[in-house]
Amino acid sequence: xxxxxxxxxxxxxxxxxxxxxxxxxxxxxxxxxxxxxxxxxxxxxxxxxxxxxxxxxxxxxxxxxxxxxxxxxxxxxxxxxxxxxxxxxxxxxxxxxxxxxxxxxxxxxxxxxxxxxxxxxxxxxxxxxxxxxxxxxxxxxxxxxxxxx
Numbered sequence: 001x002x003x004x005x006x007x008x009x010x011x012x013x014x015x016x017x018x019x020x021x022x023x024x025x026x027x028x029x030x031x032x033x034x035x036x037x038x039x040x041x042x043x044x045x046x047x048x049x050x051x052x053x054x055x056x057x058x059x060x061x062x063x064x065x066x067x068x069x070x071x072x073x074x075x076x077x078x079x080x081x082x083x084x085x086x087x088x089x090x091x092x093x094x095x096x097x098x099x100x101x102x103x104x105x106x107x108x109x110x111x112x113x114x115x116x117x118x119x120x121x122x123x124x125x126x127x128x129x130x131x132x133x134x135x136x137x138x139x140x141x142x143x144x145x146x147x148x149x
Contacts, residue, residue, distance in 0.1 A: 009094030010143050013130040019145040023132040024123075026085040027144055033081030038065040066110055073102035082144070092141035101140060108136030 011019040042061045046053045053060045072079040077088045077096040089097055089105065097105065112118040112135055122135035131143040 020132050023144050024126045026087050030081035030085045034079045070106040074099040086147040087144050088147050089142050089144050105136050
């Protein structure tokens with residue numbers, strides 16, 4: 001069985017390359033937009049922590065970001081930043097993410113962020129692989145694609 005046979009529901013990167021054009025750049029811009037939204041949401045949560053969240057603000061952002069990513073990925077296969085950039089993450093069968101896959105994709109992302117060598121590996125994989133998959137994508141068989149028209 002060919003190595004990519006389990007990804008047979010995703011667009012072929014050689015025959016339908018338009019689905020992967022510009023994906024690393026779009027994911028970066030989506031990430032920046034998402035971080036702004038997560039930062040804003042985290043500031044809104046601060047009063048509910050009696051402002052003790054100031055002492056662990058990066059951890060607060062990690063938790064807020066986890067739930068933001070999980071719920072937005074489960075609800076539409078894209079975070080709000082990804083939607084702004086017209087990018088979706090699809091499962092290996094080509095379908096939208098399930099709640100479970102969105103959870104594990106978010107967990108993989110969170111672990112990568114917490115361990116910089118993994119995040120660096122993920123970035124290199126996005127730049128070098130045919131389907132522009134990061135580490136979590138490769139493990140789960142998902143891929144970010146340009147939103148179909």
